[in-house]
Amino acid sequence: MTAKKIHAGAPGLLFLALLLLLSVPAPLRAGEALVSGQYLSGTGQDIQMRITVANPAPTTLIVIQNLPTGTMIDAASPAFNQYDADKGEVKWLLTQVAPGSYTLSLHLSRPVASGQISGEIRYKDPANGRLTNLPVKP
């Protein structure tokens, strides 16, 4: 009788243990990006890139926007830190980054066609300190 009771309760206990394991909040799953980027506008005179940062956030990001060489920039928000017109490379340095979304905008002197631009986000993974280069395509 006692043995029967034990056997009857065992699956229940196993189920309970499984339920407890599954209910434990998991950290960031493998493959889930800490940082992601997408173009809100990738053609014409206005280029906009949105960057989304997850938790735990890298403290610093370098965002690179590649433009056709010789492109003139009329305005930028926020202001960029570097622009090499010969290479068509714009760089922003974003420090004290918190989890959330950030939008970077450029207003160009002449429109660019789709496929003429590309972006890249560089950061150090806070978990292992490794440099990550994340390409962003329009």
Add this chain to the structure above:
Amino acid sequence: MDSAKPMAGGIPMVNIDGARIRRIREEKGLTQLYVATVVGVTTDTISRWENRRYPNIKKENALKLAEALEAQLADIIDHGQPTTVTETPRQEDIPPQPAVPEAKPAPTVPEAPPAPAPEPDAPPTAPAAAPAAAPPRMLRLASQPVIILFAAVLLLAFAGLTLLWWYTGDDGEGQVTAVRTLPAHATPGIAFPVVIEVTNSASKPFSLILKETLPPGCIPVQGKPQFASQENTPPVLKWIGKINGEHAVYSYLAKLRPDTKMETVHHFTGGVTLRSDDNPSIPVSGNDSLQASPFHWADSNGDGRIDDEELLSVYETYGGIEGLHFGKKLIEEIWASKGYRWDPETRTYDILH
């Protein structure tokens, strides 16, 4: 209202209560080493103070002693015997002299306080007699199987908890490590940052003293948090702190003397003393040497420019330390440029655009 009294030479002296000092120290779990380090004397001196060999000490030292014991000065003063000093009063702070009349060294003095007189209300010390004296009603109850079973379960639970505490618990300090992050090189006269991260596997707060000895040719510039004391040759930085979480970060800026020869290597040493650990000191591991170089400390590969990875490394390592002025502006300026060159005449970097 303390019992300070100026002695010959105008140095204020106080009589301290050695037994009380020992009691406070032991109650707070402080080691003689910790107290000695805070006060700035040897452990032998602390031992002598506690054993009342030198009850009359400088007021300045008594104040430091009170601070180390986290007590008030009034708590450690011997109010009962303010003027019954028999030893030479102005020799108390210095390490033991050969001329001291007592030939026996301090370690022979018993560590435990003098045996107290038996307390009048002390509990009886004859447990064997207790069962015999137990009333018959208790025996009747104990004979009931349910009660016995309940008692056995309680006993087992208690034993289990004790074992659990024994294996998993700690007395406040777990594995403590201290790691220094230091650039591989720096230009003489240009400040560079140093970070020492202390981590502890236990979660209970604990006090520590972190001592960092800089190379002789190095000048401390700024500390975050501010270091408590600084000696000159070689410069020694000291922090006395309490860690509330699992880790704490101590950082400072220093620079090599402007006349330091290029390519010379300079060594850093440090140690952590815990307040209730008998180990003498936990050495600071990590980087311990820095070379004098015409390259900026943030240009870790010494190629005359600061690239994206170097910039990100600088921000990841030092950017989060609030108020540490390690020269972000110059680093960003070099990063945004084509490179830089050290000008030994002007002792500045020429930025190449």
